[in-house]
Amino acid sequence: MIHSNTRSGYPISPSLSFRNVKEWDFVLTECARDKQGSLSYKLLQVKFICRTKLLTTLKRFFLLLTGALTLAACSAEKTAQADRATSIITAPPQVPLRPNPTYQTPPYASPSLRNPVSNLSSNFSPNAGVSFSSVRNNGNFIALTFDDGPHPRNTPRLLDMLRQRNIPATFYVIGKSVNLHPEITRRIVAEGHEIGNHTYNHPNLTKLSNASVRRELDTTREAIIRTTGVKPRTMRPPYGALRTSQRQMIHSEYGYPTILWDVDPLDWKRPGTAVVKSRILNGTKSGSIVLAHDLHSTTVDAMPTTLDALLAKGFRFVTVSQLLAMKGAPQQ
Numbered sequence: 001m002i003h004s005n006t007r008s009g010y011p012i013s014p015s016l017s018f019r020n021v022k023e024w025d026f027v028l029t030e031c032a033r034d035k036q037g038s039l040s041y042k043l044l045q046v047k048f049i050c051r052t053k054l055l056t057t058l059k060r061f062f063l064l065l066t067g068a069l070t071l072a073a074c075s076a077e078k079t080a081q082a083d084r085a086t087s088i089i090t091a092p093p094q095v096p097l098r099p100n101p102t103y104q105t106p107p108y109a110s111p112s113l114r115n116p117v118s119n120l121s122s123n124f125s126p127n128a129g130v131s132f133s134s135v136r137n138n139g140n141f142i143a144l145t146f147d148d149g150p151h152p153r154n155t156p157r158l159l160d161m162l163r164q165r166n167i168p169a170t171f172y173v174i175g176k177s178v179n180l181h182p183e184i185t186r187r188i189v190a191e192g193h194e195i196g197n198h199t200y201n202h203p204n205l206t207k208l209s210n211a212s213v214r215r216e217l218d219t220t221r222e223a224i225i226r227t228t229g230v231k232p233r234t235m236r237p238p239y240g241a242l243r244t245s246q247r248q249m250i251h252s253e254y255g256y257p258t259i260l261w262d263v264d265p266l267d268w269k270r271p272g273t274a275v276v277k278s279r280i281l282n283g284t285k286s287g288s289i290v291l292a293h294d295l296h297s298t299t300v301d302a303m304p305t306t307l308d309a310l311l312a313k314g315f316r317f318v319t320v321s322q323l324l325a326m327k328g329a330p331q332q
């Protein structure tokens, strides 16, 4: 039987005939497409079923020769295609170069004041207290706190500003946002800031049962530990709202002191950057806990000049735990 294999309607009708060939078969392979889109085919294989030993030998020789020729033709074609593709990728862009005489190098910004490095302990005593809005000290130490983050745009901007000035802060994060932005939460910790528990859904805790309060704190604590590997050591109730009995319960069960504040610029009302700055500068004194929100872009906008002004006034920034550790400790 003489059998011809075809592809894409491309008939092969071999005119060859051998007396002793019982059966033979062509196999074609699609090898390339030319510029007009026509396919060209290469002979890949020829099969014979032969009647004699001589023809079997001839068959082997013919198969080897055909295979070698076909492979060489295909690889040459593929190399040519690869060369064409490479030449497209590596061709240099034809961008005309024009002089720009109006461009000037931006003026050099002088380095910011930097918070001094301090190796203060953050191990506060469980007996230091249940609730704090400031911690008096003689060293001009203050704690800057930012609530309701992490925020995908504002928190990284704020972190840049703090890093530039070597200022540690304390972030009271919402558990739900920790799960939404784990990479920013990890950055907060990696850059030396403290993280505190600010509940999972930001509810008014005074309206919740103890079981619900525990659920808010537990889910947030677990989100922080899972994300950063560190345990929060203090908590701040949303809106500063927490009954005395709840503060006691949280302190005894979680070891969290309730952290409030003594400086509140009311930045959540978005009064403008100048007002945020002046309220913080006018209200801050040694031992202050300053409340702000990295949730709001205007608050972060106000930070560079606010931080520089606080540094210029001689304040030294510490985390909330470091500030609490000063309670009862010898003053510096």
Ligand SMILES: [Zn+2]
Pocket (backbone or CB within 6 Å): 147, 148, 198, 202, 237, 238, 239
């Ligand atoms: Zn809040």
